[in-house]
Amino acid sequence: MNPRAARAVINGLLVGVAVIALFPLAWMLSVSFMQPGAASSLPPPLLPAHPTLANYARLFGYAGMGRYLLNSLGIATGITLLSLAINLMAGYAFAKLRFAGREATFRTLLGALVIPAQVTMMPLFLMLKWMGLVNTYAGVAVPMLVSVFGIFLVRQYARGLPDELLEAARIDGASEARIFVQIVLPLLRPIVVTLAIFTFLASWNDFMWPLIILTGQEHYTLPIALAALSREHVQDSELMMAGSVVTTMPVLVLFLVMQRYYIQGLLVGSVKG
């Protein structure tokens, strides 16, 4: 094949794949602005004939989506901050502090990755019921507060920090807490950002555990609320698309703005350590 034809084929295929990847998202956005009922006609319209915000008004009005949006924001932010603190401390210790049992402990944690989280769901539910945490924000957050993957990511990155810097600080009499906060954390900034995005996206998108632990509507996160809504309003595609936009746009925008960090983290995490 001559180079010009090859170029046309390759770029043509890329355009095709990009259209497949993006079309459902573009269609979601378009239908969310259609008049109620407009999408269910033949031929199926691609663009709203009379754009309207009515679906969003219904969504935030009687469907109470504002509350669920705040729930999702609050839970994802809380999980992100807490788990960052916990994973950063642990990852740093595994990378830079010397102690007996370090490798064995780390290997045990990695080994635990083969156990799917679902085996813990039934006993965890009973445990949280006993602790009074069923149907609370804390109940949603608890299993996401530590991530072995996150610890691994921090450890990989922190191993590159120069030991001399830490030793110099120790000789100057700095406490370990001070070394961690004032020297290590600023150096870990890129991986902190990466891990923050990962955690935020994961907790925002999480479905099965919140579905189990949230028994009342008032604490619903967006995915749970959307799933419940879709069971009640099967016919109402315009309302459902507005709901999908509200659920998925925040994370899509976050990804677009921060994608450099996200992709970098994905690649660090996928390299065997």
Place this chain on the structure above:
Amino acid sequence: MRRRWVPWVFLTPALIVLGVFFALPVIGGFILSLTDFDVYALADLHNLRFVGLENYLALLRRPLFWRALAHTMYFVVVGVPLSIMASLGAALLLNSKLARFKGFFRTALFAPVVTTVVAVAVIWRYLFNTRYGLVNYALHSLGVQPVDWLGDPHWAMPTIIAFAVWKNFGYNMVIFLAGLQAIPTDLYEASRIDGASPWQRFRHITWPMLGPTLVMVGVLTMSGYFQLFAEPYVMTEGGPLQSTVSVLYLMYEDGFKWWNLGLASAVAFMLFVLMFAATALLMRAARKRGLA
């Protein structure tokens, strides 16, 4: 000499959370799977009985469990290779020297990965609607009869697989892309001088050099696909005729709809054993070929 307990202070929060909210429930889950914990035990623990392996035996005698297992295997055996092929194909396109606007295409192809499963599953439900869905409309204009994608037991699982491929291929694509970029270009130069065709270059350079990446991607994708749940929950509610009930869907219904938490724990452990065995088999096959 520094105080020896200092590192453990840094580890304590992580180890406490993992111990209390992961390790303990794993052990607890196994014990639970040996009991008849049900809605009566939920009300009063005195109703709890130790039943040994009875839950596991009951599952093996239960047709729905075998069907859920078969559906999950179908999803894994068809879905994982399709996903990986889509990812690899997209990565090869993006890695081509002839491709333009690479940054834009990479972002576009990755976008479905970061979306919320529930939200995009809802979109697919409407796109694949029998009467008003765009998919059937497009097929109709090509002269194909409308297909009841999510309402026909034969088509529901393939539709869910197509959805999963669409949603996930971008993730492995990025990993493959990094793997492709790590292949030394002089290998390709040398083969070009030797007159190798593009296919020969792919077969004898790209494929073997990507081996370890392929194994890792295969293992991770497989264990993710074994955990099929949200897609059937949103798109089909396990139907039609229970044709999309997956193992986790069964666990969810047993455990949190009917409150048979003992039985549901047994389902979860069966899935764990299955995933472990499948991963071990894959790794063994890879080692035999010198890939891992």
